[in-house]
Structures are given as structure tokens and as C-alpha cells.
Amino acid sequence: MDYRLEQRAKVCVSHDFSKDLLETLKTSNYKKPLISIDSFLLQSPVVNKALDTLKQADINYVVYDEIVPEPPFEIVNKGAKLYQENECDSIIAIGGGSVIDASRGINIVSHCGGQIQEYIEDKTIDQRILGLIAVPTTSGTGSELSNALVVTDTKKQEKLAVLSDEAVSEYVILVPELAESMPKGLTISTGLDVFAHAMEAYTSNLSTPVVNAICEKIMFLVFKYLPTAVHHGEDLDARERMMVAAALGGWAINNGGTHLGHSIGHVVGAKYHLAHGNACAYALPGVIEKTALAEPKKIREIGNILELSLPNDLSNEELGKEVAKGFKHFRDEVLGLEPCKLNKEEVVSLTDQVVHERFAANAPFEVTHEIVGAILESYGG
Numbered sequence: 001m002d003y004r005l006e007q008r009a010k011v012c013v014s015h016d017f018s019k020d021l022l023e024t025l026k027t028s029n030y031k032k033p034l035i036s037i038d039s040f041l042l043q044s045p046v047v048n049k050a051l052d053t054l055k056q057a058d059i060n061y062v063v064y065d066e067i068v069p070e071p072p073f074e075i076v077n078k079g080a081k082l083y084q085e086n087e088c089d090s091i092i093a094i095g096g097g098s099v100i101d102a103s104r105g106i107n108i109v110s111h112c113g114g115q116i117q118e119y120i121e122d123k124t125i126d127q128r129i130l131g132l133i134a135v136p137t138t139s140g141t142g143s144e145l146s147n148a149l150v151v152t153d154t155k156k157q158e159k160l161a162v163l164s165d166e167a168v169s170e171y172v173i174l175v176p177e178l179a180e181s182m183p184k185g186l187t188i189s190t191g192l193d194v195f196a197h198a199m200e201a202y203t204s205n206l207s208t209p210v211v212n213a214i215c216e217k218i219m220f221l222v223f224k225y226l227p228t229a230v231h232h233g234e235d236l237d238a239r240e241r242m243m244v245a246a247a248l249g250g251w252a253i254n255n256g257g258t259h260l261g262h263s264i265g266h267v268v269g270a271k272y273h274l275a276h277g278n279a280c281a282y283a284l285p286g287v288i289e290k291t292a293l294a295e296p297k298k299i300r301e302i303g304n305i306l307e308l309s310l311p312n313d314l315s316n317e318e319l320g321k322e323v324a325k326g327f328k329h330f331r332d333e334v335l336g337l338e339p340c341k342l343n344k345e346e347v348v349s350l351t352d353q354v355v356h357e358r359f360a361a362n363a364p365f366e367v368t369h370e371i372v373g374a375i376l377e378s379y380g381g
Ligand SMILES: NC(=O)c1ccc[n+]([C@@H]2O[C@H](COP(=O)([O-])OP(=O)(O)OC[C@H]3O[C@@H](n4cnc5c(N)ncnc54)[C@H](O)[C@@H]3O)[C@@H](O)[C@H]2O)c1
Pocket: 038, 040, 041, 068, 069, 070, 071, 095, 096, 097, 098, 099, 101, 137, 138, 139, 140, 141, 142, 143, 146, 147, 148, 149, 150, 159, 178, 179, 180, 181, 182, 183, 186, 190, 250, 276
């Protein structure tokens, strides 16, 4: 049997981070956490209040604030050294996908040895690794509930993934107040990443009826609450809904996977250094159009979630075009994503790389050069 939808992390939503973090540490009797964070978030008043609370409770934490976006191997290995030297017993990751991914890597290396790059292909993890408390500050990657972590090989300029169900977070604390400081552009790109996760896991050939139900809800939450999070960033209800949607998205892609939107996002994004969510969102209209030919019922359901009025007698091709147009309206007019300024011919020249990207095989149709070329032709449009 191919059982899916395992969920091993204990998840809570908190409006009192200091109290709930301390309680979480006490639940597992953790006394010496590594605080893994970036230098910007270390200035956050919510974070500082929590660190004061830990100090007062005699929790003797160690701070590692050197994590940078798209973390390289060296940052993970250095963090693991610090963890081991200080004999830490847990790791509190406060940040976006980059901090949480790097922290999962630190946890793996600290417990299982070696260096993080050895886990990309050769080294396997055969025992549950506890101790990771993930506190996301963006609402996008879903890294807090994901079994993947992405690290960068700076020499080869390549982003590589380590996958392990044994290394998922032990606890996830969702604190909407931490997302309030996200600027508009970051809120849009990370929010569109959530939509892409749900749209792709929903239509991937790994999807299941249970994954589908979760994805429908995620897309509904993004459609309803991302505009408020973007235009009224102080609205805590909208921030909370997006945080929950993002976390569920991480869970959904553990089980349903992503497909062409992310394959294109990875290849084009890495080449032109685009924000991950933007790189995927520029590809989605073309992916929606092609997916409508294989999965018309699901694409019609996405159109319903986007509150489009879709006549019953549309051909699959027309349906794809209408839903792609509706998504574009949401992305560009309602949210205000910045226009894509890339040269079309250069983007189309990446066709072969996209065809061979590892997630492309999850698409619900055969991924040919012709199909990918046509999607890249419309990239950003
Ligand atoms: N593990 C997974 O399954 C998975 C999935 C997709 C992407 N990723 C990886 O996640 C990373 C991207 O993560 P991300 O999109 O969350 O961004 P990020 O973690 O790279 O952070 C981007 C920037 O936003 C800032 N930031 C974070 N929270 C903030 C806040 N509340 N207010 C103001 N600024 C804030 C950070 O300081 C940083 O400068 C990439 O490395 C990507 O490859 C992982």
C-alpha cells in the first residue's frame, strides 16, 4: 500500500510567542537550543521578547545569526559545528524558508555527522531526528512542514535538495505577528508560491483525493486572504490565514509534489536570480492552459475558486485559456506582481533544462520540448 499524508510535526498557532515557545521547550525538556535566525529577524521585537523570556527561565541558548537567503553548504556545516561545540539539544529556526531549510540541515548534520552535501545523494537518514522547532516568518515555502531542504552549491551555482521524512520539524509554531513586517513584494512572491504549491500538487500525477481536498482549501485561502495581507499587511487575520495556508502547502507537496510551474521556476529563477514565488507565478498561466487538456475538471474547480464565470460548454482549450486569464488578473491586477522583464528568446533557450528538471515528471501529461517551449514562450505574460 502506498499510504500518504503522514504528519509528524506538532503544529500550533500562537499569539503569545514567548509563552508558547517556552512551553514547547519544557514539553520536550529541551534546555540548550541553538537559535538559528538571520541578522534582520534578530532585530524583531517579538523575537527579542521571546529571547528575554528564555533567559529569565534559565534556558541557556546559543545564537547563530549567519543564515543568508538561498543558504550555501558552508552555512549549514558551520551551524552544525556550533551546535555540536555547544552541546545543544534542540534548534529553534526563526525565519523564512532559507532559515528553516538551513536549520533542518544543521539538525541532520549535528545528529548524523558528515557534511550536508553528502546527504544530497549518498547518505541516508534512517532514524527520526527530533529537536527542530520551526517558526516561519514568511508565508510561502511551507518548509516548516516539508520533508525537503534546498541548499546552494556556490561553486557550481546550483540549488540542490535533500529529502527526508525523518528530518521534518518536531514542532511548528505559527506566529502571525512575525509576518506583519513582510514588505509588499515579499508578501506577493511568497503568497504566490503557496498558490503554485497547491495548484501543482492538486494536478500532479501523485495527487490523491485527500491531497486534493487540502489543496482546494489552500487555493481558497490564498484567493480570499492574500490580497488583504498584501494591501493591509497589519491585518492579523489575513496574516494568520496565509501562514496556515503556507504550512498546509508544505504538507501537500510532501505528498502530491509540484510539477512544471516549479520546474520552470527553478530553472529560470536560478538563471536570473528571481524571487522563487515570482519565478513560479510567471509560469503558471501557461501551465494552467496545458494542464486543462489533461485535467479539465480540476482546472474548472480552480476557476470556481477564483470566482470566474465559466460556461458549461467550453472546450478544454477554452477552459484553460479562461482560467489562465483569471489567474493572471488575480496575480497582476489584484495583487500587483511586478511585470517580468526577461527576454523571451533567452527564456525559451532553457527548454531542454526544464524538460529534464526532476519535478517535471510529476506533470499529468507528457512533458515534451514542444509543450515546454510553448509555456516558456508565454513566460511572464
Ligand atoms: N523546504 C522546501 O520545501 C522549500 C520549498 C520552496 C523553497 N524553499 C527554499 O526557501 C528559500 C526561500 O524562502 P522564503 O521565500 O521564505 O524567503 P527567505 O527565507 O529566503 O527570506 C527572504 C528575505 O526575507 C526576509 N524576511 C523573512 N521574514 C521576514 C519578515 N517577517 N519581515 C521582513 N523580512 C523578512 C529575510 O530576512 C530575507 O532577507 C529558498 O532557499 C528556497 O529554495 C524551500
